[in-house]
Amino acid sequence: MKTPIDVAVTGAAGQISYQLLFRLAAGNFLGNDQPVILHLLEIPSAMDALKGIIMELNDCASPLLHRIEITDDPMVAFKNVDFAFLIGAKPRGPGMERRDLLADNANIFAHQGKALNAVARRDVKILVTGNPANTNALIAMHNAPDLKPENFSAMSRLDHNRGLAQLAEKCGVLPLDVKNMIIWGNHSTSQYPDLHHTKVKGQDALSLVDQRWFEQQFIPTVQDRGTAIIKARGQSSAGSAAHAALDQMRNWVQGTEAGDWVSMGVRSDGSYGIKKGLVYSFPVTIENGKVSIVQGLTINKFSAERMKASENELKEEREAVKHLLG
Ligand code: NAX
Secondary structure (H helix, E strand, O other), rough: OOOOEEEEEEOOOOHHHHHHHHHHOOOOOOOOOEEEEEEEEEOOHHHHHHHHHHHHHEEEOOOOEEEEEEEEOHHHHHHOOOEEOOOOOOOOOOEEEEEEEHHHHHHHHHHHHHHHHOOOOOEEEEEEOOOOHHHHHHHHOOOOOOOHHHHHHEHHHHHHHHHHHHHHHOOOOHHHHEEOEEEEOOOOOEEEEOOOOEEOOOEEEOOOOOHHHHHHHHHHHHOOHHHHHHHHHOOOOHHHHHHHHHHHHHHHHHHOOOOOOOEEEEEEHHHHHOOOEEEEEEEEEOOOOOEEEEEOOOOOOHHHHHHHHHHHHHHHHHHHOOHHHO
16 A cells, blocks of 8 residues: 555635545545545634534545544644645625735635645645635745745636537537647636637647637636536536546646646746746646646737736736735
8 A cells, every 4th residue: 555645625614625525535636546644624613514524534434545634723734745725715705805805815825825835745736726716826835935836836727627628519529539728817707718729639629610609609608607607506616626626636746648738827937928926827738747838839919918818917916915925
C-alpha cells in the first residue's frame, strides 16, 4: 500500500464538498491504490453538519480513507498537506454588492494563504474554487511568500468542461473527440471561451459550426451556465464543480495528454499581453507537475478584445483588494 497523501478541503460541509469528499475517499482522485488522509476545514457554525458528513464518510468503510481530521483553524487543517482544495467561501447575501463579497472573501483567503505558507508542504498544490476564484487565488498567493506562485491555481476547469460539452453536443460527437478548448480570463461572465484553436476529431471547430452560433450561442451559454443551473436547480452547480476540481488537480499531477491542453487559472507571466501577476485562465500543458502556458497561438481582433475585457475585470478586482496584497 502506498503512503497516504494528505488532502485539505475547506468549506467541507458545503454542497461542492459533499460531492467531492466521497470521491476522494473512493480513490477517484489519484487511483484506487492511493490512500488519503482528509483534513477538513469549516467555520464553527457548520461543525455539526460536518460531523454528520463524517458519519457518512465512515459508513462507506472505504479502504482508502485512513483518517479524517476536522478543525476550524487553517493552521491545523493545512499542516503538512500535499493538496488543498480551497472551496469554502462566503456566498453573496441579499443586497450584497460584488465589492462586499470580494472584501469578505479576500480576508478568508489572506488568512488561509498565511496558514498555507506556515505549515503546508513546500510542494503543495492549491486549487482555489471559492469565488471570486481568480482573485482569491491571487490573495492567497501574495500571503504565502515562502511558497511559489506555481503552488497556486484557480479553477476554470468547470468552464472548460462546459465548453467541451456544448461543442460536442452541437457537432454530434463525444466530449473526448474535442481537443484544445480554451477559456481565457476570469471565472465570471467576462470569461472568453475561444474556439479558434479547437479541434473536433482533428478538424477545426470553427469550420464545423457557423460564426453566429459561436458568437451568439456558444459563448453566452458557457459564460452564463452557472446562472442557468441556479435557475433550473435552485442551487449552484455542485456535482459538476466537484468533478472539475478533481479533473484540474488530477491533470496537475498526472499531466496533460499529448496534443491537447487544459484551461487553468495561473499567474500571468505576461503571455499574450496579459498583465503580469494577475491570476488569469490560460491554455496550459502540464508535465511532471510543471504547468506551462501554451505559447504562440494566433489571436485575432475578436479574441483580443474579449481577452482584454476579462483582464480589465481582474485588474479591477485586484485594485479592490490591493491592501491585502502586501
Ligand atoms: P456552500 O455555501 O454550499 O458551501 C460553502 C461552505 O464554506 C459552507 O459550508 C461554509 O460554512 C464554508 N465556509 C465559509 N467560510 C469559510 C471559511 N473561512 N473557512 C472554511 N469554510 C468556510 O457553497 P458551494 O456551493 O459549496 O460553493 C463553494 C464556492 O465555490 C462558492 O464560493 C461558489 O461561488 C464557488 N464556485 C466556484 C466555481 C468555479 O468554477 N470556480 C463553480 C462552482 C461554485 O459556484
